[in-house]
Amino acid sequence: MALLGAIIGGGMSRRFGSDKAMARIDGVTLLDHVHAALQPQVDDIVLCGRSWLEWTSIPDVPGPGLGPLGGMAAALEYGRRNGFDAVLTVPLDTYPLPSDLARSLGTGPVCFADQYMVGIWPASLCARLNAHIVSGHRSVRSWISASGCQLIKVDNLAWRNINVATDLHEIFE
Structure with a gap:
């Protein structure tokens, strides 16, 4: 299975107070941590919703301001157009990303x-997600229901979302 990794990075970081992508853990940006952990698990990586010089x-899609x-949708469209079977989506504020996530x-x-937002989505769902968004739906929960997504329950996830600056401090406690 050709798997595209998609880092979802278009958020405004309002609760965080500054650009989360640039927040540092052990001297490395959060975005670089996610990219490094994702890279060995996928065939290629795209960064969605923001521009970054070194990466695709x-x-x-279909435009800015639609949230995750x-x-x-951008990742599924890119994946479909470029021959990927599925897309592994991960928000840029997920830390530490497990090395066996895709598996x-x-x-x-x-x-x-x-x-x-941490999931695998068949690229063939591209048109269906676009129609879902165009019809006015913006919540990820509504898409999970509409797509027939299987939810995996884990009691203690090994990672967390970094939503506010104090979340960084809790990592080191």
Whole structure:
């Protein structure tokens, strides 16, 4: 299975107070941590919703300001057009990303019950997600229901979302 990794990175970081992608853990940006952990698990990586010089960056689809679904739609479209079977989506604020994430998810659509944006989505769902967004839906939960996504429940996830600056401090406690 040709698997595209998609880092969902178009958020505004309002709760965080500054650009989360540039937040540093052990001297490395959060975005670089996610990219490094994702790279050995996928065939290629795109960054959705923001531009980054060294990496393939793609704008949200069908346009900006649609939240995480816009990034996911962009990744599915890119994956479909470029011969990928599925897309592994991960928000840029997920730390530490497990090294066996792709293997543990299997085939999709599947995501974690406590981390909806961490999942594998068949590229063939591209048109269906675009129609879902165009019809006015913006929540990831609505897409999970519409796509028939399997939710995986894990009692203690090994990672967390970095939502506010104090979350960084909790990592080191």
